[in-house]
Amino acid sequence: MEEDNKLSYFFLGLGLGVAVGVLFAPKSGDETRDFIKTKTGEGADYVKRRGSELRDAATDALERGKDSLRKQKDNLTAALDAGKQAYRDAMNNPVAD
Numbered sequence: 001m002e003e004d005n006k007l008s009y010f011f012l013g014l015g016l017g018v019a020v021g022v023l024f025a026p027k028s029g030d031e032t033r034d035f036i037k038t039k040t041g042e043g044a045d046y047v048k049r050r051g052s053e054l055r056d057a058a059t060d061a062l063e064r065g066k067d068s069l070r071k072q073k074d075n076l077t078a079a080l081d082a083g084k085q086a087y088r089d090a091m092n093n094p095v096a097d
Contacts (some may be wrong), residue, residue: 025032
């Protein structure tokens with residue numbers, strides 16, 4: 001119940017803020033609409049550019065991660081092969097006590 005009350009007050013304040021902003025706007029309606037349109041376009045361009053940058057950064061990080069995993073896999077495979085060879089050598093050449 002309290003959450004609904006807070007949400008109602010938020011929307012009431014938002015509506016009053018918009019109403020006061022429209023009543024006391026320093027520019028005409030056409031100028032204000034043009035300004036809003038321009039800023040919206042700038043915002044959309046920024047979001048597209050930033051999204052592209054984030055996508056590129058994520059792709060780079062993913063590639064670095066894949067390379068790191070590939071190197072770790074190669075190291076583990078080499079260590080396993082070396083261990084197998086050492087075991088074979090030990091079995092073929094037992095040490096006499």
